[in-house]
Amino acid sequence: MTKAVEDVAGPAVPRGPVGKTRLFFATHWHRGAPGQPTPAWVLRFCYGMWLTAFAFKLVGSSWDMSWHFKWLRDDLAPPHLINTVGTVIIIVLVAIHSYTGLGCDRRSLRLMQAGLIVFLVAAPLDVINHRVNGLDLTAWSPSHLMLYLGTGIMQAGVLLGWLRLAPPGRFRTGVLLALWTFFLENTFFPNGQQEYGILGLRAWERGTPEAEPTLLSFAANQIGHPVDRAAVLHFTMPIPEWVYPLWGIGVSALILVLARKTVGKRWAGLTVAGAYVAYRCVMWPLLLALGFPVSTVPFYLLAVGLAVDLAFLLPRPALAGAVLVTVLGYGAFWVQSQLRPWLLGDSQTESAPPVAYWTALVAVAALFALWAGAGPAKEWWASRRSVAA
Numbered sequence: 295m296t297k298a299v300e301d302v303a304g305p306a307v308p309r310g311p312v313g314k315t316r317l318f319f320a321t322h323w324h325r326g327a328p329g330q331p332t333p334a335w336v337l338r339f340c341y342g343m344w345l346t347a348f349a350f351k352l353v354g355s356s357w358d359m360s361w362h363f364k365w366l367r368d369d370l371a372p373p374h375l376i377n378t379v380g381t382v383i384i385i386v387l388v389a390i391h392s393y394t395g396l397g398c399d400r401r402s403l404r405l406m407q408a409g410l411i412v413f414l415v416a417a418p419l420d421v422i423n424h425r426v427n428g429l430d431l432t433a434w435s436p437s438h439l440m441l442y443l444g445t446g447i448m449q450a451g452v453l454l455g456w457l458r459l460a461p462p463g464r465f466r467t468g469v470l471l472a473l474w475t476f477f478l479e480n481t482f483f484p485n486g487q488q489e490y491g492i493l494g495l496r497a498w499e500r501g502t503p504e505a506e507p508t509l510l511s512f513a514a515n516q517i518g519h520p521v522d523r524a525a526v527l528h529f530t531m532p533i534p535e536w537v538y539p540l541w542g543i544g545v546s547a548l549i550l551v552l553a554r555k556t557v558g559k560r561w562a563g564l565t566v567a568g569a570y571v572a573y574r575c576v577m578w579p580l581l582l583a584l585g586f587p588v589s590t591v592p593f594y595l596l597a598v599g600l601a602v603d604l605a606f607l608l609p610r611p612a613l614a615g616a617v618l619v620t621v622l623g624y625g626a627f628w629v630q631s632q633l634r635p636w637l638l639g640d641s642q643t644e645s646a647p648p649v650a651y652w653t654a655l656v657a658v659a660a661l662f663a664l665w666a667g668a669g670p671a672k673e674w675w676a677s678r679r680s681v682a683a
Contacts, residue, residue: 307335314339326395328403337459340397341469343387344452348476350380351445356577359433359486363494363530363587366509381417384410384448398455405451413444432532433487442480449477457556467557474553474562475569481549482570482592488538488647489589491530497587498526500642504587505529536650543598543623544657548664550602551615560603567599590630590646597626616662624654 305321308314314335322336332340354377361373388410391398398406420437432438453473460466497504503526505513514525550563559565574591581588601622605615633645 311339311343322394322396325393328391328395328398328400330395332396332459334461337397338465340387340390341452341456341460343383345469345472345476347380347383347387348449348473350383351377352380352476352479352573354378354380355483357581357586359483359490360581360586360588363490364505364509366506366512381413388448397459398451399458402451402455402458405454406448407451409444409447409449409451411444412440412447416440416444433484434533434537438484442483445480446477449473449480453477453556467559470557471553471562471565471569474549474557474566475573478546478549478553478566478570479573482542482546482595485538485542485592486589487533488531489592490587491533492644492647493589494530494587495526496642496644498530499523531648534650535648536653538647539624539627539649539651539653540657540660542592543594543619543627544660546595547598547602547615547619547623547661550599551665554602554606560606563602563606564596564599567595571595590644594623594626594630594646597622612662612666615665616658619661620654620658624651624657 305317308317318336318339322333354373354375356373358371358373358377361371365371388406390396391403391406395403416437420441423435423437453470456466456469456473460469494504498510503510507521510521510526510529513529514521517525517528519525519528546567550566553566554563571591571593574589578588578591598619601618602615605611605618608614627646627649628651631644631646631649634641634643
């Protein structure tokens with residue numbers, strides 16, 4: 295496994311990104327196979343640009359979700375342009391990794407390339423989907439899922455590359471935590487459908503709809519219906535109530551387990567969940583100030599992260615983790631869902647989307663099976679690869 299190499303005597307490394315870019319192309323732009331020894335400053339600069347690209351995509355996608363609960367779709371909408379900046383940076387980074395072989399090994403590079411290809415295929419398919427079918431009412435549509443999948447595969451490649459190449463230390467840990475936060479956000483993102491949707495529905499019910507009239511009319515016409523509660527419900531809340539908790543608690547817990555395992559620090563799960571929730575808390579007033587719809591914030595993820603970290607302190611983490619995640623996660627969600635009636639009485643708003651609580655039985659069984667089976671599956675795969683070699 296190739297690690298980053300210490301910087302050797304040579305040109306002084308500039309502080310700014312433009313100077314570093316010029317120095318990189320002047321000194322390191324030559325063809326090489328994946329796994330080339332990478333100077334430490336190049337590795338840090340490269341993965342810093344990955345974080346920058348993901349930050350652009352994060353802000354763009356967050357605004358985009360809110361945008362589509364207010365306006366009809368627009369290919370050149372500002373959120374799409376912000377997201378495109380991140381995509382362009384990623385294209386350049388993957389091209390550099392592919393040509394020079396620096397900052398990656400073969401497997402991490404393949405994941406970056408595969409993820410980018412899936413994303414670039416999904417983007418025009420999404421445009422065609424909207425051209426043919428009009429307004430796409432759900433964040434869970436096939437073209438949208440391909441966009442999330444492509445981004446997730448890219449992020450997996452970046453995580454793997456950083457894990458294998460970065461030297462131990464606080465900087466490595468900090469970048470890992472940031473990358474896992476981006477991965478959690480990308481995976482959790484489709485749940486925003488219900489988080490924005492429930493507040494959009496309540497806004498219409500109290501006579502102050504957040505969506506413009508043309509958007510509501512367009513959505514109603516798609517189902518041959520007048521603009522009434524049924525049409526608004528179809529627009530804002532088309533997803534079954536069992537989806538949100540299984541994805542928000544169950545799948546998020548699995549990601550936090552991987553984060554805790556790879557980072558190796560005691561409170562890594564809570565830190566990643568906390569960073570994501572903190573970001574959502576920052577975006578909430580910004581969107582509100584700009585006059586865009588806001589969502590409920592998944593504060594219950596803090597309990598899920600805490601449950602994961604506590605499970606790693608116990609002798610049988612898979613069993614303990616499945617129980618702790620389910621009890622603390624669903625318990626925290628229930629408490630969050632009661633904040634509206636406790637604090638605001640009968641006000642037509644919500645503090646959490648509606649969910650089906652029977653999914654807790656599915657969550658605890660699935661979490662235990664997947665968590666307990668991860669170790670044996672890893673050993674089986676490792677033994678298979680060694681035999682093949």
